[in-house]
Amino acid sequence: MLKDPSSETAGGPRHVAIIMDGNGRWAQARGRPRLFGHHAGARRVREVVEACPELGIEYLTIFAFSTENWKRTQVEVAGLMTLFRRYITKETRALAERGVCVRFIGDRVRLDNKLVALMDTLEEKTRDNARVNLTIALNYGGRDEVARATKRLAQDVAQGKLNPDDVDEETLPRYLDTCVLPDPDLVIRTSGEARISNFLLWQSAYSEYEFIDTLWPDFTADELGHLCRSYGTRDRRFGAVRA
Numbered sequence: 001m002l003k004d005p006s007s008e009t010a011g012g013p014r015h016v017a018i019i020m021d022g023n024g025r026w027a028q029a030r031g032r033p034r035l036f037g038h039h040a041g042a043r044r045v046r047e048v049v050e051a052c053p054e055l056g057i058e059y060l061t062i063f064a065f066s067t068e069n070w071k072r073t074q075v076e077v078a079g080l081m082t083l084f085r086r087y088i089t090k091e092t093r094a095l096a097e098r099g100v101c102v103r104f105i106g107d108r109v110r111l112d113n114k115l116v117a118l119m120d121t122l123e124e125k126t127r128d129n130a131r132v133n134l135t136i137a138l139n140y141g142g143r144d145e146v147a148r149a150t151k152r153l154a155q156d157v158a159q160g161k162l163n164p165d166d167v168d169e170e171t172l173p174r175y176l177d178t179c180v181l182p183d184p185d186l187v188i189r190t191s192g193e194a195r196i197s198n199f200l201l202w203q204s205a206y207s208e209y210e211f212i213d214t215l216w217p218d219f220t221a222d223e224l225g226h227l228c229r230s231y232g233t234r235d236r237r238f239g240a241v242r243a
């Protein structure tokens with residue numbers, strides 16, 4: 001059963017999560033190094049964040065660097081880390097002024113201190129904003145997140161703060177990096193690959209998915225709007241049967 005897609009935002013996704021894939025291929029198609037594609041991809045982030053309020057998106061979560069991305073060449077990893085530092089330094093003021101509340105998810109232990117300090121400052125400067133909630137997944141992996149959460153949960157059990165009999169589906173999410181976020185309604189992956197690559201594994205159990213061919217540096221606010229309207233036509237039943 002399809003819902004009426006006539007309205008721009010009614011029935012649209014409240015939380016959109018994006019796997020920003022295809023930067024490397026975009027650069028290679030232009031005879032340029034992969035990092036050129038990552039820089040072009042970073043410029044897309046601003047346009048997409050700015051489009052969110054009008055589309056009724058309250059939460060946007062983007063996959064910037066996975067726990068598996070360390071396997072890339074040292075040049076690419078170092079270039080990406082420099083890009084993240086530059087992006088945060090350059091964008092902090094604009095994000096703060098435009099009402100964006102920024103959070104980071106992922107394990108910070110392996111990130112360099114300078115980058116972590118910039119991430120902390122950006123979170124601190126934008127914490128009272130409420131126009132859009134931007135979550136950046138950096139050194140993030142869904143399995144790693146669940147493992148870290150389980151460790152903390154086990155520590156609480158060992159210290160007598162949590163009774164194992166009280167552990168249910170509501171308990172573990174309180175230990176996840178995403179504990180203050182709603183689950184994503186719509187997960188988008190660009191670049192034609194149809195896989196989730198360890199992104200928001202627990203949280204996306206009932207998400208709708210869109211795998212689109214566009215390479216991330218070519219992704220536009222218009223395309224996001226189109227995907228949001230298409231989401232509005234879907235019938236989400238969460239395992240139940242419509243009466």
Ligand code: FPP
Pocket residue numbers: 020021022023024025026034038039041042043045062063064065066069083084087136191216
């Ligand atoms: C995947 O494309 C992309 C990444 C691993 C990095 C994503 C990073 C950005 C978009 C940079 C900006 C982010 C922020 C928050 C400033 P790929 O390199 O795997 O592309 P390919 O599959 O074509 O090789």
